[in-house]
Amino acid sequence: MAQDLLVRNAKVHTATSRGTLEHADVLVRNGRIAAVGANLQAGNATVVEANGRALTPALFGGITDIGLEEVSGEEATVDAQQSLGEEKDPAVRPEFDVTLAYNPESILLPVARVEGIGWTMLAAGSTTGGSIIGGQGGVVRLDGSLDPVGPKALFLSLGASASNLTGKSRAAQWMILDQLVAEARGRMSADSKFAMLTPMGRAALAKFLDRRGLIVVNVNRAADIVQLLRWSKRNNVRVAVTGGAEAWKVADQLAAAKVPVFVDSLADLPADFDQLGATLENAARLRAAGVDVAIQSAGSHHARKVRQMAGNAVANGLPWEDGLAALTRVPAQAFGVDGDFGTIAVGKRADLVLWSGDPLDVTSLAEAVWLDGRAQPMRSRQTELRDRYLRSPGALPRAYPAGSE
Numbered sequence: 001m002a003q004d005l006l007v008r009n010a011k012v013h014t015a016t017s018r019g020t021l022e023h024a025d026v027l028v029r030n031g032r033i034a035a036v037g038a039n040l041q042a043g044n045a046t047v048v049e050a051n052g053r054a055l056t057p058a059l060f061g062g063i064t065d066i067g068l069e070e071v072s073g074e075e076a077t078v079d080a081q082q083s084l085g086e087e088k089d090p091a092v093r094p095e096f097d098v099t100l101a102y103n104p105e106s107i108l109l110p111v112a113r114v115e116g117i118g119w120t121m122l123a124a125g126s127t128t129g130g131s132i133i134g135g136q137g138g139v140v141r142l143d144g145s146l147d148p149v150g151p152k153a154l155f156l157s158l159g160a161s162a163s164n165l166t167g168k169s170r171a172a173q174w175m176i177l178d179q180l181v182a183e184a185r186g187r188m189s190a191d192s193k194f195a196m197l198t199p200m201g202r203a204a205l206a207k208f209l210d211r212r213g214l215i216v217v218n219v220n221r222a223a224d225i226v227q228l229l230r231w232s233k234r235n236n237v238r239v240a241v242t243g244g245a246e247a248w249k250v251a252d253q254l255a256a257a258k259v260p261v262f263v264d265s266l267a268d269l270p271a272d273f274d275q276l277g278a279t280l281e282n283a284a285r286l287r288a289a290g291v292d293v294a295i296q297s298a299g300s301h302h303a304r305k306v307r308q309m310a311g312n313a314v315a316n317g318l319p320w321e322d323g324l325a326a327l328t329r330v331p332a333q334a335f336g337v338d339g340d341f342g343t344i345a346v347g348k349r350a351d352l353v354l355w356s357g358d359p360l361d362v363t364s365l366a367e368a369v370w371l372d373g374r375a376q377p378m379r380s381r382q383t384e385l386r387d388r389y390l391r392s393p394g395a396l397p398r399a400y401p402a403g404s405e
Helices: 108-113 160-165 171-184 199-209 222-235 247-257 282-288 300-315 320-325 329-334 381-390
Strands: 005-013 020-029 032-037 046-049 054-057 059-064 117-122 133-141 149-157 214-219 239-243 261-263 293-295 352-355 366-371
Touching: 005 352, 059 293, 059 300, 108 117, 108 300, 108 381, 117 300, 149 160, 149 199, 160 171, 171 199, 171 222, 214 222, 222 239, 222 247, 247 261, 247 282, 261 282, 282 293, 282 300, 293 300, 293 329, 300 320
Parallel strands: 005 046, 005 054, 059 117, 149 214, 214 239, 239 261, 261 293
Antiparallel strands: 005 020, 020 032, 054 352, 117 133, 133 149, 352 366
């Protein structure tokens, strides 16, 4: 059940134009924020004394496979990718929807949640036999609910890392995309022997080509990003860039096109030839040019490290408020869920985190997490293992849970 709550005397980082409010209260009624201000009356609400500590919206965990994988090295527990075709005859399946495999009971959820992560975007991908169009993903809240919220996103990979899916050439990626657009928009017969899409695939892709969803494109090289901007303008589609190691080189063009970029703010070395221009100042340079910047991901098992990634961007020139926005408001706006969360404002869902210190400092801890105003258990498999091995041994070794004697 949604809860009534008053967090009193907090340093409220609203992630809105109101900025940071010192010694402010946040009142929650029926799971939504009812008021933000000073000297609010609690009524029957549970009162939490913040004593000046930082309060933020629950953080975005990045673009991940949380709930889609349990052990990444064990194929039976990984559901985020499809390979329905063969290497020389890949299956293009934009109708593939990874959210249908989401497991809200995954042990990865509490591991991320106790660190202040409240939601994530599930990504769809391909392996050999799939295509550069991975499929659809969606936003899920880490509150144990099964269904995604907000509109779906379509995932697309371009550049060298995806060339093995397009005949070993990035040039073929644009050829294939042009054909897929022609099919989805009816300019190529559905019964052509050269058609690549199923009837459901044409309908799914057409939705995104009609701007009824965001296409999230993993791409790093500046030249490829420019080609993407031209393609999106030519076809009038909405895109976002993820990765974007060299995005700073074309920041003005990204800003003019209003394309958000989900950066890996720890990328500072050329991991491949598409990332020769990688720099720790990527986020700062993009934001200075007017680009909306969010944090990409630290991986499903390490989602909590998005705070370190945002803090690293701040240490390299990104303003602090923009660092917080990269984990809250910006991704919420990009994925169309900003009406519910991403900021601390009246009417939003009461997904909140109380911190021991600066939220972007890795030495700070999440002391309390609320989703819809409900206090979340501050334990995970990792904390349980920690506690098991910290306690004094009993009649049985520490490997046995307390009480086994």
